[in-house]
Amino acid sequence: MGKFVYISELKEKIGEEVEIRGWVYNKRSSGKIRFIIVRDGSGYLQCVMAKGQIEDQYFDLFDDLTLETSVIVQGKVREDVRAPEGVEVDLNFVKIIGPSENFPIPKVREDNIPDPGVLLPIRHLWLRTRRQWAIMRIRHTIEKAIHDYYDNLGFIRIDSPILTPAACEGTTTLFETDYFGEKAYLSQSGQLYQEATCMAHGKTYCFGPTFRAEKSKTRRHLMEFWMVEPEIAYAELPEVMENAEGLIVYIVEQVLNTRQEELKILDRNITKLEKIKKPFPRISYTEVIELLKKKGFNIEWGEDFGGDEETAISEDYETPVIVHRYPAKIKAFYMKRDPENPDLALAMDILAPEGYGEIVGGSQREDDIETLIQRIKEFDLPQEAFEWYLDLRRYGSVPHGGYGLGLERTIAWICGLKHVRETIPFPRMLERIYP
RNA sequence: UCCCCGGUAGCUCAACGGGUAGAGCACCUGGCUGUUAACCAGGGGGUUGGGGGUUCGAAACCCUCCCGGGGAGCCA
Numbered sequence: 001m002g003k004f005v006y007i008s009e010l011k012e013k014i015g016e017e018v019e020i021r022g023w024v025y026n027k028r029s030s031g032k033i034r035f036i037i038v039r040d041g042s043g044y045l046q047c048v049m050a051k052g053q054i055e056d057q058y059f060d061l062f063d064d065l066t067l068e069t070s071v072i073v074q075g076k077v078r079e080d081v082r083a084p085e086g087v088e089v090d091l092n093f094v095k096i097i098g099p100s101e102n103f104p105i106p107k108v109r110e111d112n113i114p115d116p117g118v119l120l121p122i123r124h125l126w127l128r129t130r131r132q133w134a135i136m137r138i139r140h141t142i143e144k145a146i147h148d149y150y151d152n153l154g155f156i157r158i159d160s161p162i163l164t165p166a167a168c169e170g171t172t173t174l175f176e177t178d179y180f181g182e183k184a185y186l187s188q189s190g191q192l193y194q195e196a197t198c199m200a201h202g203k204t205y206c207f208g209p210t211f212r213a214e215k216s217k218t219r220r221h222l223m224e225f226w227m228v229e230p231e232i233a234y235a236e237l238p239e240v241m242e243n244a245e246g247l248i249v250y251i252v253e254q255v256l257n258t259r260q261e262e263l264k265i266l267d268r269n270i271t272k273l274e275k276i277k278k279p280f281p282r283i284s285y286t287e288v289i290e291l292l293k294k295k296g297f298n299i300e301w302g303e304d305f306g307g308d309e310e311t312a313i314s315e316d317y318e319t320p321v322i323v324h325r326y327p328a329k330i331k332a333f334y335m336k337r338d339p340e341n342p343d344l345a346l347a348m349d350i351l352a353p354e355g356y357g358e359i360v361g362g363s364q365r366e367d368d369i370e371t372l373i374q375r376i377k378e379f380d381l382p383q384e385a386f387e388w389y390l391d392l393r394r395y396g397s398v399p400h401g402g403y404g405l406g407l408e409r410t411i412a413w414i415c416g417l418k419h420v421r422e423t424i425p426f427p428r429m430l431e432r433i434y435p
Numbered sequence: 436u437c438c439c440c441g442g443u444a445g446c447u448c449a450a451c452g453g454g455u456a457g458a459g460c461a462c463c464u465g466g467c468u469g470u471u472a473a474c475c476a477g478g479g480g481g482u483u484g485g486g487g488g489u490u491c492g493a494a495a496c497c498c499u500c501c502c503g504g505g506g507a508g509c510c511a
Contacts, residue, residue, distance in 0.1 A: 115504075217505075221511085361511065
């Protein structure tokens with residue numbers, strides 16, 4: 001009888017009898033010697049059945065072991081260079097737990113990858129494939145790195161509400177819900193609430209889903225996505241930039257330290273990730289406009305960047321790029337103006353390398369109540385809805401700032417994926433909410 | 436909302452300017468005691484997204500609808 005273990009622990013179990021509980025990932029046969037590749041969530045394992053070395057009743061089960069059949073197998077662990085993972089198990093027991101007929105995703109070959117229209121409706125099964133397995137494990141590591149980074153710096157996690165009474169920023173389209181007869185909206189940002197909590201705890205962050213009802217249909221957009229939003233009392237723009245820079249470096253470090261196998265499955269160019277070190281270049285918006293003009297873009301001061309412009313900015317650097325001091329007109333009402341030039345907002349965006357675009361947006365916030373009331377009027381927002389927010393300036397206002405980092409875009413960049421839809425377990429896309 | 440591309444076997448794709456719909460993978464049968472995306476031989480599997488039109492003849496050409504993908508705007 002083998003002792004139940006996970007495949008990831010097998011390298012410490014050489015010579016022992018073990019039991020693996022998993023699913024058939026693939027199988028190969030050469031007649032009287034047969035190979036079953038079993039996955040159990042922790043890894044992949046080649047199991048060997050040789051005629052005569054295992055009872056026929058188990059040996060003959062091979063035919064029924066179709067892709068994704070769930071199985072419990074037992075056998076002796078052995079090191080072998082011929083095994084894909086370096087370790088394999090000689091089986092002496094096989095039990096089918098649940099059969100699986102005609103698994104809809106074929107063995108993945110480079111010339112035979114089903115297109116998204118086929119895979120997305122079976123996302124619940126697609127998640128079992130090797131690439132998706134690797135991506136989800138990296139997502140987990142990035143989420144953990146985010147928590148650890150802030151915890152190490154003394155931040156307190158305080159989550160913002162998801163149901164909100166009104167638009168946070170008043171710009172994008174929100175999902176509307178019925179809140180006992182009143183209108184409520186799914187949050188597009190937890191930031192305003194973090195401005196409240198950081199006044200209680202000094203530095204806080206929230207990490208959760210946010211919602212945009214924009215009819216965006218691009219590789220960089222989802223209707224529901226995750227964002228981490230720290231807010232720091234007494235912080236001004238340079239400190240906000242440093243904190244975000246530190247976060248990105250830490251995330252990449254942790255992924256490189258713990259997810260080499262997964263990056264290899266994804267065929268990610270690791271040397272590019274190894275170059276993500278401080279400091280990131282800091283370039284002003286005005287300088288960027290000059291740079292883009294030199295590159296031949298038809299863009300004028302005061303316009304925001306599109307996807308092509310973002311790629312052009314980042315292509316000169318190997319690290320992310322921090323762009324700061326945007327025209328106030330194209331930024332949110334709560335951002336503080338630059339005292340040296342009131343046309344500018346003390347805002348910053350961080351653009352990921354390799355054309356992955358904006359992964360961070362942040363700013364120093366307006367801390368003067370009269371100026372803030374003026375901005376709310378200028379942006380044509382209902383002041384009543386923001387009275388609580390104005391209170392933060394009435395009772396001991398201080399300079400403060402923060403940013404939001406988009407989790408899915410960060411994952412797409414680190415994993416080297418074309419599309420953010422593979423970075424989230426169950427993507428919510430335009431006209432697609434199943435499964 | 437607008438622009439572009441696409442829809443042929445369960446999956447990926449062929450099929451010249453209109454002339455009998457094919458291959459690989461998956462599945463089934465048989466073979467092989469070290470396979471590595473195993474391989475070899477054989478087999479089943481199709482209302483070519485729907486409807487209409489042109490034609491002796493349409494997967495192909497025309498119209499229309501449906502579905503999917505990519506991009507713009509907005510943004511993370």
